[in-house]
Amino acid sequence: MDGLALNTIQESRPQEILRSGHLACPGCGIALGMRMVLRAMGPRVIVVVVPSCVAVTSGPYPHAALGVPAFHSAFEIAAPTAAGISSALKLQGIDDIPVLTFAGDGGTFDIGLQSLSGAAARDDDIIYVCMDNEAYMNTGIQVSSSTPKFAWTGTSPRGNPRRKKQIMEIMAAHRIPYAATISVGFPDDLTMKIKRAAGIRGTRFIHCLCPCAPGWKLPENLAPKVSVAAVETNIFPLYEIINGTDFTITHDSKNLPVETYLSLQGRYRRLTEKEVQEIQRETDRLWSDLRAKAAKGPH
Amino acid sequence: MRSFITGNDAVAEAVRLCRAQFVAAYPITPQTPIYEKLSSWEANGELGGVMMRTESEHSAMAACLSASLTGVRTFTATSSQGLALMHEMLHMASGCRTPVVMVCVNRTLAVPWAFWSDQTDSLSQRDTGWMQIYCEDNQESLDSVIQAFRLAETMLLPCMVVTEANFISHFMEPVDVPSQEEVDAFVPPVSIPRRFDVDNPGYVAAVVSQAQYRDYRRLTQEAMEASLSVIEDIDKEFRESFGRGYGLIDSVQVEDAEIVLVTTATITSTARLVIRQLRDKGHKIGLLKIRVFRPFPTLQLRRILERVPRIAVIERNISLGREGIFCSELKAALANSPERHIIQGYLAGIGGTDVTPDIIEQVVLHALELKEATDGPIWMA
Numbered sequence: 001m002d003g004l005a006l007n008t009i010q011e012s013r014p015q016e017i018l019r020s021g022h023l024a025c026p027g028c029g030i031a032l033g034m035r036m037v038l039r040a041m042g043p044r045v046i047v048v049v050v051p052s053c054v055a056v057t058s059g060p061y062p063h064a065a066l067g068v069p070a071f072h073s074a075f076e077i078a079a080p081t082a083a084g085i086s087s088a089l090k091l092q093g094i095d096d097i098p099v100l101t102f103a104g105d106g107g108t109f110d111i112g113l114q115s116l117s118g119a120a121a122r123d124d125d126i127i128y129v130c131m132d133n134e135a136y137m138n139t140g141i142q143v144s145s146s147t148p149k150f151a152w153t154g155t156s157p158r159g160n161p162r163r164k165k166q167i168m169e170i171m172a173a174h175r176i177p178y179a180a181t182i183s184v185g186f187p188d189d190l191t192m193k194i195k196r197a198a199g200i201r202g203t204r205f206i207h208c209l210c211p212c213a214p215g216w217k218l219p220e221n222l223a224p225k226v227s228v229a230a231v232e233t234n235i236f237p238l239y240e241i242i243n244g245t246d247f248t249i250t251h252d253s254k255n256l257p258v259e260t261y262l263s264l265q266g267r268y269r270r271l272t273e274k275e276v277q278e279i280q281r282e283t284d285r286l287w288s289d290l291r292a293k294a295a296k297g298p299h
Numbered sequence: 300m301r302s303f304i305t306g307n308d309a310v311a312e313a314v315r316l317c318r319a320q321f322v323a324a325y326p327i328t329p330q331t332p333i334y335e336k337l338s339s340w341e342a343n344g345e346l347g348g349v350m351m352r353t354e355s356e357h358s359a360m361a362a363c364l365s366a367s368l369t370g371v372r373t374f375t376a377t378s379s380q381g382l383a384l385m386h387e388m389l390h391m392a393s394g395c396r397t398p399v400v401m402v403c404v405n406r407t408l409a410v411p412w413a414f415w416s417d418q419t420d421s422l423s424q425r426d427t428g429w430m431q432i433y434c435e436d437n438q439e440s441l442d443s444v445i446q447a448f449r450l451a452e453t454m455l456l457p458c459m460v461v462t463e464a465n466f467i468s469h470f471m472e473p474v475d476v477p478s479q480e481e482v483d484a485f486v487p488p489v490s491i492p493r494r495f496d497v498d499n500p501g502y503v504a505a506v507v508s509q510a511q512y513r514d515y516r517r518l519t520q521e522a523m524e525a526s527l528s529v530i531e532d533i534d535k536e537f538r539e540s541f542g543r544g545y546g547l548i549d550s551v552q553v554e555d556a557e558i559v560l561v562t563t564a565t566i567t568s569t570a571r572l573v574i575r576q577l578r579d580k581g582h583k584i585g586l587l588k589i590r591v592f593r594p595f596p597t598l599q600l601r602r603i604l605e606r607v608p609r610i611a612v613i614e615r616n617i618s619l620g621r622e623g624i625f626c627s628e629l630k631a632a633l634a635n636s637p638e639r640h641i642i643q644g645y646l647a648g649i650g651g652t653d654v655t656p657d658i659i660e661q662v663v664l665h666a667l668e669l670k671e672a673t674d675g676p677i678w679m680a
Contacts, residue, residue: 046495048365061511064502069495071368072504074391077361080353084323084362085495087349088369091320097497115361118354 022065024057027220029210030131031057032184040194045098050078052104053138076111078103079119082126100127105146106136109165120174123202133212141215150275152267175244177202185227189250209236217266229261234287247293258283300476306437306467309474310402311336313444316482319374320348321366323359327381329468330404356381360388367397370493379406379420393428398451406464415651416464418616422624430458431592433564437472448486449533454526466565485540523594547596549588550603556585558609563589566654573659597632609641611666615648622676643672647679
């Protein structure tokens with residue numbers, strides 16, 4: 001496709017926006033994701049971060065891990081904060097600086113969902129990247145509505161009884177121009193989607209699955225591998241949605257059994273065989289639904 | 300131009316004349332007509348700025364403060380529950396030193412549900428680092444909004460202009476609406492820091508240490524204190540330009556007064572009438588209106604009230620478990636005064652009930668007879 005050669009050049013000599021010396025834990029999926037997303041965006045972007053592991057990673061004063069102008073806003077207002085900046089820049093005739101916000105799953109699925117919905121309904125001109133590590137990791141591993149069923153957290157000590165909220169369906173229902181899932185295990189796919197998002201106007205929603213070594217009880221070197229496993233088992237398929245209706249799956253998965261993904265993580269250590277089967281059934285159903293949507297072709 | 304308009308329309312006129320560039324808002328009674336008026340002007344191209352119709356007041360303030368960080372002039376309006384929902388963002392706006400201007404139309408907080416004037420909503424935001432100006436009538440509401448943009452952008456502090464449900468918001472009065480040229484001469488084009496520069500990146504609102512936090516707080520407190528004289532200077536200049544001025548406080552016949560009635564906002568205009576009547580009957584009574592609540596004009600109040608033996612505070616709000624909030628603040632302001640005062644608090648108008656001339660007269664006559672003040676408030680029914 002167009003731009004592939006350009007991507008390759010960029011990949012071989014990446015301009016790093018996220019600086020070394022950031023405050024993420026060793027092996028953090030969010031730090032990897034932020035690094036890749038910002039590399040794809042380049043230096044001419046304004047970033048909004050909100051309380052989450054993203055804000056921790058960005059560093060305390062006088063350190064600043066983000067090499068672009070950034071604002072540390074409040075927990076539940078990533079979207080309207082970015083929208084306020086974006087709108088005010090246009091008032092001043094500045095139309096070529098995108099505003100991108102990083103929020104966690106708590107800030108997106110839970111406390112920030114209302115304000116995100118408001119921005120999406122207005123089609124505010126922002127790129128919203130949800131760095132989803134599937135629990136409140138910044139405060140020390142508490143369950144969120146993004147936590148998968150049966151996963152251990154400090155506030156779901158016997159395993160989360162509820163299934164993960166389908167945030168992509170919610171965002172698609174707003175009929176925003178672009179939504180996509182990305183994974184740090186698939187950097188080329190990630191880069192392609194961020195660049196595509198950057199070329200569109202309106203509300204763009206990016207959902208990035210971010211393995212968390214302490215929260216998922218992973219060895220520090222496994223974030224890329226577990227990210228690949230999430231995609232290849234269809235737990236976290238890679239796809240994009242244009243205008244909320246046109247679905248395209250961007251990676252042909254190997255359809256590996258979910259066990260491949262679950263067994264890498266301590267948070268699923270106590271799963272029974274029955275529970276693994278339930279996860280497999282649910283994963284198969286969602287994957288089949290997604291494939292059916294993608295098979296419909298463009299509207 | 301002299302127009303017969305509501306207080307809400309007077310506020311909207313001021314916002315348009317000040318060329319607010321970014322307005323984010325959410326509907327709530329009794330503020331909504333401001334939002335509607337600005338929307339209609341935006342639609343026909345008369346506003347000059349853009350509006351963001353947010354899904355909540357919380358997001359309205361989030362958008363205003365982030366827009367302000369880029370260097371544009373911002374405005375919002377709210378009331379009651381909406382202001383309470385904004386609370387977290389009010390701290391953010393002052394912490395970021397963003398000069399957002401907001402009109403709060405005072406309205407009762409639920410529960411019980413009601414729609415009438417009551418100052419407890421705005422006074423509950425006392426400690427958020429916002430300047431607060433309380434308006435007596437429609438003209439003062441328009442004029443205070445114009446002053447607020449100058450003031451906020453000079454001090455880099457957010458400013459809340461407070462009006463009242465119905466008595467200002469929906470009552471119509473003759474109002475002098477200045478010309479665009481006059482307002483342009485008084486409120487220059489916005490010139491505040493632009494915090495986001497891709498060629499010189501910085502990180503706004505990072506996590507800080509204990510000592511850094513303390514130092515930022517201290518800087519903001521110093522700005523608040525310094526703003527007292529700036530408010531006076533801007534008001535003086537306003538008087539020279541428009542022939543009207545209001546001061547931090549307004550006093551009437553306090554020089555020889557044996558008792559001074561302290562008021563705020565719309566109760567003041569009724570009290571002006573009562574004071575004249577009681578003076579005619581031979582009572583040595585004065586009136587003192589507190590217009591600016593944050594920063595609190597402690598010295599200015601003390602200078603006027605120092606030799607006044609009796610002070611009656613009448614107000615439309617309550618800090619439950621204590622008393623009227625202006626009364627508490629006034630007592631604190633006079634605690635270091637060398638003279639002893641009898642200071643009695645009266646609650647009148649809570650829930651938007653009428654504060655008639657008769658009620659105000661009862662308050663004054665009651666306070667004149669007091670040997671000792673009660674610690675708690677006296678409820679006027």
